[in-house]
Amino acid sequence: xxxxxxxxxxxxxxxLCAVMGLSASAIPRLAAAAxxxxxxxxxxxxxxGQSCSGCSISLLDAEAISPVQLLTRxxxxxxxxxxxxxxxxxxxxxxxxxxxxxxYILVVEGSVPAGMPKACMFGNEPFGTQxxxxxxxxxxxxxxxxxxxxxxxxxxxxxxxxxxxxxxxLKDHGVGTPTILIPGCPCHPDWLLGTLTHVLKLGIPPLDAxxxxxxxxxxxxHDQCARFADYEREKFAKTFGEExxxxxxxxxxxxxxxxxxxxxxxxxxxSCIRAGAPCIGCGGEQFAAKADMPFITKRRAAAKPA
Amino acid sequence: xxxxxxxxPVTRIEGHLAIKVEVEAGKVVNAFxxxxxxxxxxxxxxxxxxxxxxxxxxxxxxVCPVEHGMASVLAQEMAYxxxxxxxxILARNLIQAANFMMSHITHFYLLSGPDFVDVAxxxxxxxxxxALLALQNWVKAQLSSRTIVPGGPxxxxxxxxxxxxxxxxxxxxRHYLEALEMRALAHRMGAVxxxxxxxxxxxxxxxITEKVTALKISEYRSALDILRRFIDQAYLPxxxxxxxxxxxxxxxxxxCGNFMAYGAFPLAGGSExxxxxxxxxxxxxxxxxxxxxxxxxxxxxxYSSTSGRRPYxxxxxxxxxxxxxxSWLKAPRYNGKVMEVGPLARVLVSYQGxxxxxxxxxxxxxxxxxGRQPGDLNSVLGRHAARALECKLxxxxxxxxxDQLTPDxxxxxxxxxxxxxxxxxLTEAARGALGHWMEIGDSKIRNYQCVVxxxxxxxxxxxRGVPGPVEQALIGLPVADPENPIEAARVVRSxxxxxxxxxx
Numbered sequence: 001x002x003x004x005x006x007x008x009x010x011x012x013x014x015x016l017c018a019v020m021g022l023s024a025s026a027i028p029r030l031a032a033a034a035x036x037x038x039x040x041x042x043x044x045x046x047x048x049g050q051s052c053s054g055c056s057i058s059l060l061d062a063e064a065i066s067p068v069q070l071l072t073r074x075x076x077x078x079x080x081x082x083x084x085x086x087x088x089x090x091x092x093x094x095x096x097x098x099x100x101x102x103x104y105i106l107v108v109e110g111s112v113p114a115g116m117p118k119a120c121m122f123g124n125e126p127f128g129t130q131x132x133x134x135x136x137x138x139x140x141x142x143x144x145x146x147x148x149x150x151x152x153x154x155x156x157x158x159x160x161x162x163x164x165x166x167x168x169x170l171k172d173h174g175v176g177t178p179t180i181l182i183p184g185c186p187c188h189p190d191w192l193l194g195t196l197t198h199v200l201k202l203g204i205p206p207l208d209a210x211x212x213x214x215x216x217x218x219x220x221x222h223d224q225c226a227r228f229a230d231y232e233r234e235k236f237a238k239t240f241g242e243e244x245x246x247x248x249x250x251x252x253x254x255x256x257x258x259x260x261x262x263x264x265x266x267x268x269x270x271s272c273i274r275a276g277a278p279c280i281g282c283g284g285e286q287f288a289a290k291a292d293m294p295f296i297t298k299r300r301a302a303a304k305p306a
Numbered sequence: 307x308x309x310x311x312x313x314x315p316v317t318r319i320e321g322h323l324a325i326k327v328e329v330e331a332g333k334v335v336n337a338f339x340x341x342x343x344x345x346x347x348x349x350x351x352x353x354x355x356x357x358x359x360x361x362x363x364x365x366x367x368x369v370c371p372v373e374h375g376m377a378s379v380l381a382q383e384m385a386y387x388x389x390x391x392x393x394x395i396l397a398r399n400l401i402q403a404a405n406f407m408m409s410h411i412t413h414f415y416l417l418s419g420p421d422f423v424d425v426a427x428x429x430x431x432x433x434x435x436x437a438l439l440a441l442q443n444w445v446k447a448q449l450s451s452r453t454i455v456p457g458g459p460x461x462x463x464x465x466x467x468x469x470x471x472x473x474x475x476x477x478x479x480r481h482y483l484e485a486l487e488m489r490a491l492a493h494r495m496g497a498v499x500x501x502x503x504x505x506x507x508x509x510x511x512x513x514i515t516e517k518v519t520a521l522k523i524s525e526y527r528s529a530l531d532i533l534r535r536f537i538d539q540a541y542l543p544x545x546x547x548x549x550x551x552x553x554x555x556x557x558x559x560x561x562c563g564n565f566m567a568y569g570a571f572p573l574a575g576g577s578e579x580x581x582x583x584x585x586x587x588x589x590x591x592x593x594x595x596x597x598x599x600x601x602x603x604x605x606x607x608x609y610s611s612t613s614g615r616r617p618y619x620x621x622x623x624x625x626x627x628x629x630x631x632x633s634w635l636k637a638p639r640y641n642g643k644v645m646e647v648g649p650l651a652r653v654l655v656s657y658q659g660x661x662x663x664x665x666x667x668x669x670x671x672x673x674x675x676x677g678r679q680p681g682d683l684n685s686v687l688g689r690h691a692a693r694a695l696e697c698k699l700x701x702x703x704x705x706x707x708x709d710q711l712t713p714d715x716x717x718x719x720x721x722x723x724x725x726x727x728x729x730x731x732l733t734e735a736a737r738g739a740l741g742h743w744m745e746i747g748d749s750k751i752r753n754y755q756c757v758v759x760x761x762x763x764x765x766x767x768x769x770r771g772v773p774g775p776v777e778q779a780l781i782g783l784p785v786a787d788p789e790n791p792i793e794a795a796r797v798v799r800s801x802x803x804x805x806x807x808x809x810x
Contacts, residue, residue, distance in 0.1 A: 043453060043454045050343060051321075051368075051806065052365055052369075053321065053368040053806060054367070054369075054504045054505060056368065058368070060486065060489065060490060061490045061493050063490070066486070068437075068483055072441065073444075076453045076454070076455065076458055078458045079455065079458065079459065080459050081315065081321075082317070082318060082319075082320065082416075083459045084458070084459040085318070085420040085425070085463035086463055087316055087317045087318065087463075087795055088314060088315070089312065090464070091315055094462065097455065098455060101454040104454065111345075113344070113345075116624065118627070119344040119624070119626060119634070120322065120342070121324075122342070153345070153362055154346075156350050157350075158349055158350050158352065159345065159349065160346035161345060185365060186504055186505060240513075240515040241515060241517065265502035266493055266496075266497035266503060270497045270498060270500070270502060271507075272501045272502060272507035272508075274501070275499075275500070275507055275508045276508065276516050276517065277507035277508045277510075277515045277516075280507075282505075288362065288365075291352075291354050294357060294358055295355070295358050296358070296510075298357055300722040301720035301721050
């Protein structure tokens, strides 16, 4: 068994509660979860479809639970295309062995080319087929990132592969495994870690009508925005780098349900709106979907002084 | 009698890559490199607002989003006749540099490391390092547990010869754990000006949306100090240690021998001088890059588009069932020639040009230290060494860029997007020369083409049947055990392939 003390489990769990916005009463249960996980009971299989690996990269940027802690104390990661030592036929065997054993958590990143199966292959098998096999044998599915939840850029208008989100693909194929949608482009590491740990010990967290964990996606970005007072006072930035609310530059904060404005990114160092960049709604269900819905509303520049 | 070996999928790279090699008498006699995933970004971009491009194209890749964003804003700046203020140029350098450091450190430790480091040896660890002892406990617990894949994701792996010397092995393994923190720190540092990473929020034509303040400069600098220490004290010595333990990898993985760099990181002073210069090394001779010489063949690619077009006129029409085609990658060529891009190409172009004395002496010192000739750099270990040297070069330069920033001066030049125009943006991603070509009409994107580093390196055969750089690097490679073809994996990974980028 792991050398970790009960005390260190409690410390980790306290951190985790803070990430998830849970009350302190959940700490003992989470500590038990972490102990159970360390004994190798919580297997996680991570598959990538039409993805950019951005959500994997984002997870590696996590601070609340560091990647080393995650891999050695929380989960047993049976396979991940970017991290696994195994390669080639051995990798295919490792995935299939996991599926045969069943009972794991499946994390899926990316969309499925429903209209062009050959546009995403894993070991000579179309990704869609592999996904269905893997999801059927899983205890729960975590669809992670814009592409896996709502289709993202690969599923946007005019896409040539008939891409749909992994979550939608499973629904269309009648796979009934509980599926949680954790959007974002990329997915914020806290959103994923908070949901994953909740699922492991406390079960499926409260979800909204779209299947997103309420803890992270129930409030409008706009309502929590540091520039909200500027909006109220009708002080609007007219171009980039200016003070004021970014609404007139096309900011989608008023229709996007994420907690970025309070949580911030990369260990809290910054976030889009804080950095003067209008929210592009990457956590929303319509992210990038329509060709005629530009991210930025750019007016002509004021005439330059001669 | 030849035997076909498939590495399908190749893991520990970005994305979906499959390799097929034919082995005869213990040597690779033929190789096929296939990109296995396609999304159609170039088609999705058509008809959109040009200002969407830096956001959409960043989603091509979660490892090199910044560089796609940069190529896109550079293409737009050419089309808009726009130049950012110095603060904007330097802050973008700092964002891109942070992403390079993240990528290079990730590549050596997380992606390539498990090909050289012996994780299983941790069972015999006798030292007192808390992180290694924790890892030892974890591995022991895993191996005696009933978990589905004990030791995952570090096991299983190919049966092969890994680092033999315990001291070196444990040092590199300890640094693997540290590298996980360092790569996250590099992203945190970049996010100071990028808003967030991956997928930077602040990149726009004309500069960045974020402000340059004294506090932000200090935030970046304190992270940079820690990263520079890691690069100097861990990354560079570890690459040298691996090179000394596996000297045979200076002799294998020789690529096509022609190299190209577009250059990146403009230096202050308003000149065209860049930290990483551009250039083409053709048959050993250095020449300037001629953008007109770039074309893409699709004869062996899964497209029905016209072959051999220049990017401005390029097409992307998928044909998943095309007979004989074996990859979703196109085959970019320069004057019809196969080119290798990446850190090795950049270092060789810069070394030959001699513009950067610091780089030149660093390369000479490394070669002297390892008892190698410049010609040995065209190899598996040469690519790792070039990546590490470049990482240091960039990290050190960041300190000067921070000094050159002027707090509270603008980082953005305003502009009026024109209704029509065209431009291309050439820069470098961690894994090589990256170009975006954009045509605007009626204030919409009319055509958009990306020619990406791994498209060059992992390209399939062109219309004349000439194999791409990785294919060429595999041909002739000795493979001892067809069941455990680690030699092929090491060659492929030395190029740091990024397939989501390559196909897009």
